[in-house]
Amino acid sequence: LAVLLSISIPAQAAVIEQAHTKAQYNGSLLAADFEVSGTTLEPDIALPQSYSSLELGFTTPVRSQIYNTCWAYGSSATLETKLLKDGLSVEHFAPMHMNYWGTKHEDGTGWARTYTGGGYAYISLGYFTSWQGPRLESDFSEYTSFSDYDIFNAISPKQVGVNSIIYLTGSDIDTIKTAIYEHGAVVGNYHVDESCYNSSTASYHCNIEGLTTAQMNGHCISVVGWDDNYPKENFNEASRPESNGAWLCKNSWGSYWGNSGYYWISYEDEYLFSDKFGNSYAFTGYELYDPSRTLYQNEVDGATYEFDYITNFNTITYINVFDTDEGFPLIDKINFESTAQGASYVIYHIPVDTDGTPIKNMSYWTQIGSGTVDYKGYHSIDTTDFTLSDSKFAIGIAMTKSGGSGNSVGVCEWLSTGEDNYIFTPATQKGESYLMLGSSTMMDLLDFYSYYEDDDIGGTFVIKAIGETSVLLGDVDMDNRLSILDATYIQRYLAELDEFNSKQMKCADTDGDGLISIYDATKIQLTLAGSGSDFDDSEDF
Numbered sequence: 001l002a003v004l005l006s007i008s009i010p011a012q013a014a015v016i017e018q019a020h021t022k023a024q025y026n027g028s029l030l031a032a033d034f035e036v037s038g039t040t041l042e043p044d045i046a047l048p049q050s051y052s053s054l055e056l057g058f059t060t061p062v063r064s065q066i067y068n069t070c071w072a073y074g075s076s077a078t079l080e081t082k083l084l085k086d087g088l089s090v091e092h093f094a095p096m097h098m099n100y101w102g103t104k105h106e107d108g109t110g111w112a113r114t115y116t117g118g119g120y121a122y123i124s125l126g127y128f129t130s131w132q133g134p135r136l137e138s139d140f141s142e143y144t145s146f147s148d149y150d151i152f153n154a155i156s157p158k159q160v161g162v163n164s165i166i167y168l169t170g171s172d173i174d175t176i177k178t179a180i181y182e183h184g185a186v187v188g189n190y191h192v193d194e195s196c197y198n199s200s201t202a203s204y205h206c207n208i209e210g211l212t213t214a215q216m217n218g219h220c221i222s223v224v225g226w227d228d229n230y231p232k233e234n235f236n237e238a239s240r241p242e243s244n245g246a247w248l249c250k251n252s253w254g255s256y257w258g259n260s261g262y263y264w265i266s267y268e269d270e271y272l273f274s275d276k277f278g279n280s281y282a283f284t285g286y287e288l289y290d291p292s293r294t295l296y297q298n299e300v301d302g303a304t305y306e307f308d309y310i311t312n313f314n315t316i317t318y319i320n321v322f323d324t325d326e327g328f329p330l331i332d333k334i335n336f337e338s339t340a341q342g343a344s345y346v347i348y349h350i351p352v353d354t355d356g357t358p359i360k361n362m363s364y365w366t367q368i369g370s371g372t373v374d375y376k377g378y379h380s381i382d383t384t385d386f387t388l389s390d391s392k393f394a395i396g397i398a399m400t401k402s403g404g405s406g407n408s409v410g411v412c413e414w415l416s417t418g419e420d421n422y423i424f425t426p427a428t429q430k431g432e433s434y435l436m437l438g439s440s441t442m443m444d445l446l447d448f449y450s451y452y453e454d455d456d457i458g459g460t461f462v463i464k465a466i467g468e469t470s471v472l473l474g475d476v477d478m479d480n481r482l483s484i485l486d487a488t489y490i491q492r493y494l495a496e497l498d499e500f501n502s503k504q505m506k507c508a509d510t511d512g513d514g515l516i517s518i519y520d521a522t523k524i525q526l527t528l529a530g531s532g533s534d535f536d537d538s539e540d541f
Contacts, residue, residue: 014305017213018417028070029189029218029277030118032417035306036275037339038169039375041178051177052225052248053184054262058084059224060092062261064254066142068118071189072098073252074220075124076134078185079160081224082283085184093134096142097156098127100149109427110301115146120423121189121220121278126302126412128162128283129335129378130464131295135159157513161295163335163380163466164285170273176247177226179282188223188249189277190269191216201234202259205241205266218277222250230264241268285380291512292473295335296322296465298432303337303378303410303462304424309452310437311406317398317436318409319350319358320463327506328467329388334369334395337410337462339376342402346370349386350394356431358394360442365396373405378462387470395465396436413459426459433461474510474524476500482524490521 018032053059060080065073072095083090102123104110111123127133139156168186169175179186196206225248232241246264255261265272273280287293298320310316318336334347347369350358359365369383399407415424433445449458474482476489490508492498493516500508500516510520 014413015416015418018423027118027216027218028065028068029220030120031213031216031218031274031276032120032423033213034122034275034278036167036279037306037376038167038275038279039175039341039377040169040172041175043174043178043181047174047177047181049229050225050227051181053081053085053180054224054248054250056085058184059250060084060090062250062255063092063095063252065252066096067099067116069095069099070220070252071119071121071124072096072102074222075121075128075187077222077250077252078187079128079134079162079283079286081185081222082183082286083160088288092137093159094137094140094142094156096144097133097135097140097149097153098124100146101127101132101153107427109425112423112425118218121187122302122304122424124187125165125279125281125378126300126304128160129165129302129337130297130300131158131161131289132300133158155514158289160286161289161293162283162286163333163378164283165281165378166284166375167279167281167339167377168273170275170280173267176223176273176280180223180225183282183284184224185250186223186280186282187220188247188273188280189218189220190265190274191271192219193217196236196239198234198236199258202263203230203234203246203266204263205235205239205268206270207239207241207268209270211271213276216271216274216276220277221252223247224250227264232266234264235266241266243268247272279377281377284377289512291506291509292469294325294328294467296325296328296331296467298322299412299426299460299462301412301424301426303412304415304426305411305413305459306339306408307411307413307459307461308406308408313437314407315398315400316407317348317396318461318463319394319396319434319436319442320461321352321356321358321392321394321432321434322465324388324391324393325467328469330385330468330470331388331393331465332383332385332468333380333466334383334397335378335380335464335466336397337378338373338399338408339410340373340399340401340406340408341376342405343373343399343407344371344402345373345397345399347381347383348396348398350396352390352392352394356392357444358396358434358442360436360440362439372402373399388467394434395463397463410462411459412462414457425457428458428460433459469506473507474520474527476504476508478504478507482528484525484528487521487524490516490524491518494518494521
């Protein structure tokens, strides 16, 4: 540890300001002094004066939120629009599944909120990028009780694995327009004041300057379009903007509110896309859920902070060690979060020593990818495929500053408003994340937190690996081909005549619903008869 004494470290950066007032308690989306860093986008084409994902048919029907869950409804609606714009068939996702998931767990970790209380934008980001959801509303109804979460969580199939998300510079109009034009919608947040809303025109503009974090009443929406010529006269006279132009927003207060659930917010609104509520963002990359693929990860809550404590090293290697699942030995993609836009990186497959630590000797490392951090947010990198052979493996991202960039990655770290008032507590343990400076000095991340920050909770790097089964889905007898015997084995399993190991269970679940049923055997038979589809991702879910 003494070798690192010269590094530059800011103190207790995870402490944020959040005053608890009536506005805070009543807010659906809770404000705080989060660390937010967005990306500015330059459009490739001349953007039109108006655009509407609603008119183009890229939106699902408006919902009416239950509890203070706008953040779950707004983010779900934005992902639904992204998929529709990409030509997929989409049902409503289940915001209540996300809401229940994003609460404090029995062991005290997770978000310090109840399912009826306000939430944070970070919950949605972690939920989607850790493949905890989404689930379908038809499988996990918004009327499902909190006490039944575990039951319905187990039987409701996952639908989409979000791999990449771009954080947006909310103060730049062209950035937001570009993201909407390319991806259909943007998750936006703003301060609600009823006096700023004109119900006759379904328009909103808040011109109240200087509100503190404690005075903000947050709300999350899906921004699905714009109109540069939307008349400024449509807004309340007392809060009228100086110029025309507004964003078309999809709300979650029911179809009888506003204009069938939609309304306009002025470009000049003081708090729309405010970083006080966390990041504004767009979904940019995903894969439809496939039970033959898994996400290796050491945390499921996503990046609550950016690991930018060390400032005077040009290159830092961030490492996560994973337990190998024998059912998913093929690694073909690495996901990570970073706001170090412009930094270069090299991704390594690192062997793990017998004591569970990554081998420090870089001559044993294998480079599997490289590139530049093109934007701020969650990234998904196609890498050189490799097959796991040991019980543990490590992924290292060596990030190097370039120009004025940093060299940080996201970390799932505690958040506190001071005096041990934690609004988020991660589930951390030694042996999962490591930090390497130079070519010889490596330490467990929790040792770093303890030694340099006097912090016994710490965090975990947001680095994940996507693994894939090396056998055919449906190939229950593991002979590398589909046959009528595979369907027969499933029938025998259902009749309790045979037992399956974990790999056979994954192969037998041909429809990816999390259950083994007669339909799985039937699907094999239909495929063999040429009447069924292959077991690839379905576009109808």
